[in-house]
Amino acid sequence: MNYRHSFHAGNHADVLKHAVVLRMIRLMQRKDAPLCYLDSHAGTGLYDLTGTDAGRTGEYLDGIGRLWERDDLPELLADYRDAISLYNPDGELGLYPGSPQLAAAALRAHDRLILSELHPEDAATLREHFAADDRVAVHQRDGYELPRAFLPVAEKRALWLLDPPFEKGDDLERCVAQVQAAVQRMRQTIIALWYPIKDERQLREFYRRMGDAGLPKVLRVELGVRPMDTNLGLNGSGLMLVNPPWPLWEQLEETLPWLAARLAQSGQGSWRMDWLAGGP
Numbered sequence: 001m002n003y004r005h006s007f008h009a010g011n012h013a014d015v016l017k018h019a020v021v022l023r024m025i026r027l028m029q030r031k032d033a034p035l036c037y038l039d040s041h042a043g044t045g046l047y048d049l050t051g052t053d054a055g056r057t058g059e060y061l062d063g064i065g066r067l068w069e070r071d072d073l074p075e076l077l078a079d080y081r082d083a084i085s086l087y088n089p090d091g092e093l094g095l096y097p098g099s100p101q102l103a104a105a106a107l108r109a110h111d112r113l114i115l116s117e118l119h120p121e122d123a124a125t126l127r128e129h130f131a132a133d134d135r136v137a138v139h140q141r142d143g144y145e146l147p148r149a150f151l152p153v154a155e156k157r158a159l160w161l162l163d164p165p166f167e168k169g170d171d172l173e174r175c176v177a178q179v180q181a182a183v184q185r186m187r188q189t190i191i192a193l194w195y196p197i198k199d200e201r202q203l204r205e206f207y208r209r210m211g212d213a214g215l216p217k218v219l220r221v222e223l224g225v226r227p228m229d230t231n232l233g234l235n236g237s238g239l240m241l242v243n244p245p246w247p248l249w250e251q252l253e254e255t256l257p258w259l260a261a262r263l264a265q266s267g268q269g270s271w272r273m274d275w276l277a278g279g280p
């Protein structure tokens, strides 16, 4: 396990993933009924953007850094930026919350979080970070086991962020299998599966599998910051959203073109959103 999220926190991929997941939580909270948030590859709670790891890559500068001081953000992104501002009250961008912290701050007293992180050091940091929050259970275990271990949940409403590091060749296949398992165990599970885009031609099989997996609804959302056929680094990223709450796609339609233009590192940037299964 070489991947450490501290090098990448707040980059363009985190912006897409975190802004969308935060909005999904907000939309699910229109109902008072409790919900359970599962984060199978959780990382740690908070990242220091002024530290050595983030400083070495500087990736956050082309992510949250590009939105930080703007006063013309579309509403969905303003909400996300305000959620990050909570950790930077003096207005200087220094700390960035990981997905579990972003979710914990948004969730209510009667909601619950199940987190897993396999890296021993990051799991220990995460456990310590949430020690005082009795809504949160931290497990040091393989995140792909989460659906079989915890679904269906008693709350009857679940949101699962599936965000592996994609260090292994079979990660996309495992994701599809586990998403299928989750929906088989609890049909109404809402899932956000994040994936990297280096060369989009290498994703064709993954797209086909997601479309043919027998899932009720699958919305594909992608954001490119460079041409997506070069296989040189992280040119963009995507989210497969299973059972996304209405009217997420309408809100994203307003947000994605703006975001693609602002986060582009060469050319105009790109985005797309379409249904691989089911529909609105």
Ligand SMILES: C[S@@+](CC[C@H](N)C(=O)[O-])C[C@H]1O[C@@H](n2cnc3c(N)ncnc32)[C@H](O)[C@@H]1O
Pocket: 001, 003, 004, 005, 014, 017, 039, 040, 041, 042, 043, 044, 097, 098, 099, 100, 116, 117, 118, 119, 122, 141, 142, 143, 144, 163, 164, 165
């Ligand atoms: C992309 S990072 C997570 C970032 C986090 N979800 C966020 O958005 O802030 C992926 C994390 O998965 C962890 N990891 C790798 N393999 C894992 C596995 N099989 N099960 C659980 N966690 C794993 C890595 O240590 C890393 O912290």
